[in-house]
Amino acid sequence: MKSLFRWSHEEGYLQMNPASKIKEPKVGKRIPKYLSEKEIELLREACHSAMEKAMFEFMFSTGCRIGEIVSLKKNDINLSNRSAIVKGRGDKVSEVYINIRIEIWLKRYIDNRNGTDPAIFVTEVYPYRMSVAQMIYNQTNLKSCRNK
Structure with a gap:
């Protein structure tokens, strides 16, 4: 009115x-939605490649946005003290801490990955930095696997 x-x-x-x-x-105030432990485990099971597992664990455990993860470079990760430097909105730089799961999957993924691109997550066909759209596509595939 x-x-x-x-x-x-x-x-x-x-x-x-x-x-x-x-x-x-x-x-x-809107109450945020969250995943149950069962849904989280189903998403973990839906990850097949080391890249998918590393990507999922990084997003889930650190709470980073897709844009922050896409911009990650190899030298942004410090496995010795389990931390990563992420560049967020407005070029805000922050440090996030990674757990053992992320460390294991990142090592496996990076060790078996093709290409010399400095980005952490690269495309599989021709290894170059993954875009936000490609990352969203990968995550959408995980969610659709969860619903099956």
Whole structure:
């Protein structure tokens, strides 16, 4: 109603807005959705290659966004102290810590990976840095495997 009266007033249909002093109700905070332990394990099982497992574990355990993971380079990872430097939104640089699972899968993936691109996650056909769209495609395939 308030939007309708505001629009009518702005367009000149009404001389004054009768709803201008009405306060809008406060909208409750949205409770974030999360995965159950069973769903997490099903997603882990849906990962077949070392790249998929490393990617999933990195996203799940660190909470990094896809864009942050795509921009990761080999020299951003420090396996000796189990940390990684990620570049986020607005070029904000932060350090995330990785667990044993990530370390194992990253080592396996990087050791068996083709190509010399400095990026961590590269495409399989011709090894070059994976784009955000390609990463999303990979994650969508995991989710569809989970639903089967």
